[in-house]
Amino acid sequence: xxxxxxxxxxxxxxxxxxxxxxxxxxxxxxxxxxxxxxxxxxxxxxxxxxxxxxxxxxxxxxxxxxxxxxxxxxxxxxxxxxxxxxxxxxxxxxxxxxxxxxxxxxxxxxxxxxxxxxxxxxxxxxxxxxxxxxxxxxxxxxxxxxxxxxxxxxxxxxxxxxxxxxxxxxxxxxxxxxxxxxxxxxxxxxxxxxxxxxxxxxxxxxxxxxxxxxxxxxxxxxxxxxxxxxxxxxxxxxxxxxxxxxxxxxxxxxxxxxxxxxxxxxxxxxxxxxxxxxxxxxxxxxxxxxxxxxxxxxxxxxxxxxxxxxxxxxxxxxxxxxxxxxxxxxxxxxxxxxxxxxxxxxxxxxxxxxxxxxxxxxxxxxxxxxxxxxxxxxxxxxxxxxxxxxxxxxxxxxxxxxxxxxxxxxxxxxxxxxxxxxxxxxxxxxxxxxxxxxxxxxxxxxxxxxxxxxxxxxxxxxxxxxxxxxxxxxxxxxxxxxxxxxxxxxx
Ligand SMILES: Nc1ncnc2c1ncn2[C@@H]1O[C@H](COP(=O)(O)OP(=O)(O)OP(=O)(O)O)[C@@H](O)[C@H]1O
Numbered sequence: 001x002x003x004x005x006x007x008x009x010x011x012x013x014x015x016x017x018x019x020x021x022x023x024x025x026x027x028x029x030x031x032x033x034x035x036x037x038x039x040x041x042x043x044x045x046x047x048x049x050x051x052x053x054x055x056x057x058x059x060x061x062x063x064x065x066x067x068x069x070x071x072x073x074x075x076x077x078x079x080x081x082x083x084x085x086x087x088x089x090x091x092x093x094x095x096x097x098x099x100x101x102x103x104x105x106x107x108x109x110x111x112x113x114x115x116x117x118x119x120x121x122x123x124x125x126x127x128x129x130x131x132x133x134x135x136x137x138x139x140x141x142x143x144x145x146x147x148x149x150x151x152x153x154x155x156x157x158x159x160x161x162x163x164x165x166x167x168x169x170x171x172x173x174x175x176x177x178x179x180x181x182x183x184x185x186x187x188x189x190x191x192x193x194x195x196x197x198x199x200x201x202x203x204x205x206x207x208x209x210x211x212x213x214x215x216x217x218x219x220x221x222x223x224x225x226x227x228x229x230x231x232x233x234x235x236x237x238x239x240x241x242x243x244x245x246x247x248x249x250x251x252x253x254x255x256x257x258x259x260x261x262x263x264x265x266x267x268x269x270x271x272x273x274x275x276x277x278x279x280x281x282x283x284x285x286x287x288x289x290x291x292x293x294x295x296x297x298x299x300x301x302x303x304x305x306x307x308x309x310x311x312x313x314x315x316x317x318x319x320x321x322x323x324x325x326x327x328x329x330x331x332x333x334x335x336x337x338x339x340x341x342x343x344x345x346x347x348x349x350x351x352x353x354x355x356x357x358x359x360x361x362x363x364x365x366x367x368x369x370x371x372x373x374x375x376x377x378x379x380x381x382x383x384x385x386x387x388x389x390x391x392x393x394x395x396x397x398x399x400x401x402x403x404x405x406x407x408x409x410x411x412x413x414x415x416x417x418x419x420x421x422x423x424x425x426x427x428x429x430x431x432x433x434x435x436x437x438x439x440x441x442x443x444x445x446x447x448x449x450x451x452x453x454x455x456x457x458x459x460x461x462x463x464x465x466x467x468x469x470x471x472x473x474x475x476x477x478x479x480x481x482x483x484x485x486x487x488x489x490x491x
Pocket of ligand 1: 011012016034035036037038039040041042043
């Protein structure tokens with residue numbers, strides 16, 4: 001669709017683009033990325049014909065761009081630049097209708113019914129119909145951008161060239177514009193070539209990207225190329241880490257500022273407070289912890305400050321546990337957006353709070369345990385209906401610095417320790433009559449202060465992993481023993 005061969009070009013003086021090759025296929029969304037001054041706009045202007053080519057060639061649908069007339073080019077490609085000056089006092093509708101000029105016939109060059117249909121459709125989808133009679137100059141930057149996109153779309157081009165199209169747009173309009181372009185790409189096989197600055201937006205929308213640096217491509221490939229953070233660091237000179245979007249299989253990048261605030265200077269024991277009532281246990285740290293949890297709220301890997309375990313009655317109807325926890329936290333002025341929330345039917349007076357310093361690593365474990373729903377996970381395949389609420393909720397706070405991998409390691413270590421406690425206490429799955437490995441609704445949280453040297457492992461072969469094992473084992477065992485004693489006393 002677009003073929004760039006040995007392209008050389010720029011301004012007076014030495015060329016900015018020096019021998020570039022690139023091929024963009026029909027129906028592809030191609031994003032051009034690169035730092036300020038890398039030559040993106042220069043390449044863009046060479047493709048659109050705004051700058052003369054010094055050497056090499058650009059083919060559009062197999063034809064050398066220099067052989068195409070202005071009208072032929074306008075029917076094939078539309079351009080949305082950053083420098084769209086509209087000198088006259090045109091209304092929005094007039095500006096958009098200018099996009100139909102390649103199709104106007106006859107001496108009078110009037111717009112036909114068909115032209116108006118296209119204009120109406122495009123104004124509708126770009127959400128600008130309501131200010132069609134407004135003078136262009138009276139619009140905001142973002143509104144102007146949408147009008148200029150509409151003008152480009154009414155050209156009904158096969159190729160759309162965009163220089164930072166989302167520059168003035170807020171998040172809603174950025175996503176609206178790119179969704180619209182994506183729809184056109186899929187429905188009409190529109191080819192899109194866009195300069196984008198936001199690497200994460202490029203990852204979500206582009207099929208392929210090119211990373212331009214000093215007039216040369218450092219990388220060209222699909223969006224997973226953005227996982228090459230060493231290359232990104234080289235050109236942007238910013239600390240970048242790649243992760244993944246939580247629901248779409250696309251990379252997302254996280255930038256770390258050079259500026260950091262002073263870290264937690266308090267001793268671990270002084271950096272939290274525990275509030276324990278009949279209704280809830282609330283642990284609040286003075287700074288967010290790096291957490292991993294399967295809590296009803298605050299699940300996954302996050303940075304959180306508040307950690308709660310709420311008591312519920314045995315016949316609690318848990319159809320909306322997330323909503324309920326949020327309501328309860330709000331009632332006690334606990335910000336649920338910054339919290340992990342668990343629930344238990346176990347009496348909170350039976351909670352075990354254990355503080356240990358294992359080989360110089362301070363740890364705090366808080367466990368509530370009920371084992372009425374004890375399950376041997378290795379037995380049977382049928383889904384069982386939970387009869388009663390009986391759950392082991394574990395919160396473990398560690399004054400250490402874990403990588404995300406170590407968090408997962410630590411989660412495994414804590415689970416293994418819980419299983420050992422169930423084993424040693426001979427807790428039985430009533431269905432299988434075998435030793436239980438947990439209950440059907442266990443929750444586990446690990447919270448790390450991220451102080452000190454980074455630890456990449458927290459499994460059973462490490463000091464910290466062993467420490468996790470020991471504290472979780474002791475706390476779980478004691479909590480189950482307390483629970484059993486209470487049940488026996490009630491019997
Ligand atoms: N009109 C011009 N005359 C001479 N040099 C120019 C001109 N416009 C840009 N340049 C130079 O060309 C180089 C590439 O600029 P270009 O505008 O292509 O970069 P860019 O990647 O689009 O940057 P940005 O992200 O800042 O928009 C820069 O060194 C710039 O100073």
